[in-house]
Amino acid sequence: MTTMFEKVWADHVVTPLSEDADLVWIDRHYSHDLSGPFSMKTLSKRSLACRRPDLTFALPDHGVSTEPGRSEASTAAGSKMLPALRRYTSSLRIQLFDLDDARQGIVHVVGPELGLTLPGMLVVCGDSHTCTQGGVGALGWGIGNTEVTQLLATQALNVLRPKPMLVRIEGQLSPYVTAKDVILHLIARDGADAGSGHAIEFGGSTVRMMSVEARLTLCNLSVDFGASIGFVAPDETTYAYLDGRPYAPRGSRWDDAVDYWRSIPSDDDVGVEACGIAPQVSCGTSPAHTIGVDDLVPDPADAPDESTARAWSDALQYVGLRSREPIAGVPVQHVFIGSCTNSRLEDLKRAAAVVRGRRVASGVRAWVVPGSGSVKREAEQLGLHEIFVAAGFAWREPGCSMCMSMNGDVVAPGERCISTSNRNFVGRQGPGARTHLASPETAAATAITGHITDPRRFGEESV
Amino acid sequence: MSAIKPLVRVASRAMPLPLDSIDTDVITPMSRVIDGTYVDRAFEPLRFCADGTARSDDPFADPRFAGAEILITGANFGCGSSRETAAWAVKAMGYRVVISESFGDIFASNCFKNGVLPLRLARDDVRALLKAAENEQIVTVDLDEMTVSSGLQHFPFDLPEIRRKAMLNGLDDLDVSLSMLGKIEAFETARLARRPWVVPHDADEDGCR
Numbered sequence: 001m002t003t004m005f006e007k008v009w010a011d012h013v014v015t016p017l018s019e020d021a022d023l024v025w026i027d028r029h030y031s032h033d034l035s036g037p038f039s040m041k042t043l044s045k046r047s048l049a050c051r052r053p054d055l056t057f058a059l060p061d062h063g064v065s066t067e068p069g070r071s072e073a074s075t076a077a078g079s080k081m082l083p084a085l086r087r088y089t090s091s092l093r094i095q096l097f098d099l100d101d102a103r104q105g106i107v108h109v110v111g112p113e114l115g116l117t118l119p120g121m122l123v124v125c126g127d128s129h130t131c132t133q134g135g136v137g138a139l140g141w142g143i144g145n146t147e148v149t150q151l152l153a154t155q156a157l158n159v160l161r162p163k164p165m166l167v168r169i170e171g172q173l174s175p176y177v178t179a180k181d182v183i184l185h186l187i188a189r190d191g192a193d194a195g196s197g198h199a200i201e202f203g204g205s206t207v208r209m210m211s212v213e214a215r216l217t218l219c220n221l222s223v224d225f226g227a228s229i230g231f232v233a234p235d236e237t238t239y240a241y242l243d244g245r246p247y248a249p250r251g252s253r254w255d256d257a258v259d260y261w262r263s264i265p266s267d268d269d270v271g272v273e274a275c276g277i278a279p280q281v282s283c284g285t286s287p288a289h290t291i292g293v294d295d296l297v298p299d300p301a302d303a304p305d306e307s308t309a310r311a312w313s314d315a316l317q318y319v320g321l322r323s324r325e326p327i328a329g330v331p332v333q334h335v336f337i338g339s340c341t342n343s344r345l346e347d348l349k350r351a352a353a354v355v356r357g358r359r360v361a362s363g364v365r366a367w368v369v370p371g372s373g374s375v376k377r378e379a380e381q382l383g384l385h386e387i388f389v390a391a392g393f394a395w396r397e398p399g400c401s402m403c404m405s406m407n408g409d410v411v412a413p414g415e416r417c418i419s420t421s422n423r424n425f426v427g428r429q430g431p432g433a434r435t436h437l438a439s440p441e442t443a444a445a446t447a448i449t450g451h452i453t454d455p456r457r458f459g460e461e462s463v
Numbered sequence: 464m465s466a467i468k469p470l471v472r473v474a475s476r477a478m479p480l481p482l483d484s485i486d487t488d489v490i491t492p493m494s495r496v497i498d499g500t501y502v503d504r505a506f507e508p509l510r511f512c513a514d515g516t517a518r519s520d521d522p523f524a525d526p527r528f529a530g531a532e533i534l535i536t537g538a539n540f541g542c543g544s545s546r547e548t549a550a551w552a553v554k555a556m557g558y559r560v561v562i563s564e565s566f567g568d569i570f571a572s573n574c575f576k577n578g579v580l581p582l583r584l585a586r587d588d589v590r591a592l593l594k595a596a597e598n599e600q601i602v603t604v605d606l607d608e609m610t611v612s613s614g615l616q617h618f619p620f621d622l623p624e625i626r627r628k629a630m631l632n633g634l635d636d637l638d639v640s641l642s643m644l645g646k647i648e649a650f651e652t653a654r655l656a657r658r659p660w661v662v663p664h665d666a667d668e669d670g671c672r
Contacts, residue, residue: 011654011658012654014643014646014647014650015643015646015650017625018623018624018625018628019623019624020623020624020625021623021625021626023640023643023646023647025647025650025651025654027661035545046637048641052651054662054663055661055662055663063497076497077497080497115664116663118660118661120658121661126545127544127545128543128544128545128569141569142545142569143545143569143572144545144546144547144550144569144572144573144576145547146547146573146576146577146636146637147572147576147636149637150636150637150640153637153640153641154637154640154641154643154644154647155647155651156640156643156647156650157640158625158636158639158640159572160572160623160625160626162568191539192484192539192542193484193538193539193542193565193567196539196565196566196567196568197568223569224542224543226539226542226565226567226568227568228568228569246664247663247664248664249660249664250664253659253660253664254660256659256660257658257660260658286484286486286542288484307481307482307483307537307538308483310482310483311482311483311484311537314482404488404493404544405493405494406493406494406496406497413513423486423488423543423544425486425488425489425543426486426488426489426508427488427489427492427507427508428488431492431494431513432513
């Protein structure tokens with residue numbers, strides 16, 4: 001049997017370097033304000049040209065303010081990094097979707113939505129969540145600064161070949177249970193390093209039923225499962241999503257591309273039972289510290305070994321929870337709906353369905369940060385912003401925002417945030433900030449009550 | 464131009480850090496990446512209190528392990544963000560080898576690009592070495608022999624041949640790929656003839672903006 005990973009990888013091998021490493025040609029590179037300037041500077045220091053500026057696209061997302069009326073001066077990081085990104089992309093002739101460009105947004109939201117990322121491609125970016133791009137059937141992974149420089153200079157990378165792994169997810173998801181809950185459940189069950197060294201193909205009936213946007217969320221957290229690559233084989237859902245996107249191929253090129261894409265899925269669909277999964281919420285400092293929203297906070301005494309017990313107990317101390325207390329009911333001060341995990345139109349629609357006609361609890365700061373200018377415009381055309389604003393949410397400009405505290409959007413020390421982002425590490429949302437990862441529905445329900453809440457409760461009430 | 468120091472054999476005391484899942488946000492917090500102090504403030508949450516003063520239980524302050532060139536850690540070391548500052552900080556702290564049961568893939572890749580060896584061993588072997596490190600024994604990592612030893616204990620390890628060669632010779636990946644530019648260009652011409660749709664459709668020409 002040949003897997004999709006093997007077919008796509010083989011299509012890119014310039015030359016094998018050893019038994020387990022290849023020099024591979026890369027189809028697409030995304031650059032952003034944090035990863036771009038350093039490597040672009042190194043390139044010019046070494047007097048190297050950018051070989052294929054037409055295959056790299058740059059957009060500021062990490063360090064930008066998401067405040068309405070923003071400029072690059074709105075954040076310290078932005079005022080330092082954005083002018084440098086502008087200067088280097090201009091001299092290297094790389095297309096930049098700048099703050100005033102309607103297409104600006106988070107790299108992993110914008111790449112697929114513009115049709116820049118296509119099935120069967122190899123895609124890299126100086127960001128670990130590049131695995132998100134696998135939602136449209138590309139193999140994407142995050143790289144460091146040294147590799148970004150190498151990519152710009154040669155359009156190729158020498159990489160250890162990951163091993164293919166299939167994760168099959170079967171069955172119908174319960175109402176109010178999403179792709180985010182599935183992947184958090186998997187990480188909690190098997191560990192944050194379970195996919196280490198692998199490229200994961202997500203298959204099975206649950207994945208086939210998912211929209212492309214849900215698949216992007218599923219793949220987004222592959223790296224937090226240990227695998228730098230996660231992808232879903234393309235199918236009719238993928239083609240319908242990509243057809244007509246601004247940068248997607250047209251006419252006979254589109255037909256040729258679809259012919260090829262139909263040949264890449266794994267020959268045999270090679271698990272997780274989806275039907276039993278409850279909405280998930282993290283309760284510690286690793287995505288592996290995740291439980292069902294109706295579960296109790298774990299007791300380190302129940303840990304399988306000593307080092308896990310210590311990790312749990314350090315984590316509980318950091319997030320300020322007691323073991324064996326219900327996670328539901330824990331009060332929060334902040335709600336963040338956004339990030340490359342959950343900031344697409346479907347995420348905002350699902351959150352808005354919970355919020356509609358309700359009010360954010362007093363004392364809670366609740367934000368919606370659309371993932372791109374396109375998402376923001378489409379949401380506004382649907383009137384979603386009015387639902388959020390009427391409920392007391394702030395409606396922000398596109399960017400990475402509260403996912404990683406480098407752009408002024410932070411959670412104060414000791415305060416608690418339910419967040420649709422991907423990492424609940426120590427200090428991730430600001431020094432001393434406490435993060436609970438969850439789906440947009442769970443975050444929205446929590447905003448309304450002011451404490452961690454099972455979104456299924458709202459479903460029952462409205463029925 | 465290679466700035467990578469070859470690594471054949473390292474023998475030194477080893478710094479024990481028996482914590483699982485130390486992520487790259489802990490190794491180099493984003494605020495320190497931005498203000499440029501990520502080496503001085505590496506592992507900040509483990510070493511400093513919220514008010515900036517040193518923690519009394521800072522594991523790196525133990526004089527017994529000053530000058531150690533080997534770091535031995537819990538599982539999943541360097542998981543999380545792709546920031547290469549984490550590998551740079553580990554290197555700048557003087558570590559040439561990091562031993563763990565597992566690593567974040569991108570962090571491990573970044574280590575190799577900077578001449579730091581991320582070495583995977585089985586859990587029991589890591590535990591034995593943590594104990595040896597605590598007892599201030601010398602730990603020896605030998606890339607010729609492909610073993611880690613301490614006292615009478617010897618642990619063989621695996622390493623992809625390409626990584627081993629690069630470490631032994633101090634090869635710079637950029638130099639390696641630049642030397643193959645001819646091959647890359649030929650591949651690219653053939654690929655774009657085979658899959659012309661890889662070059663993005665020019666959206667600006669449609670007035671899509």
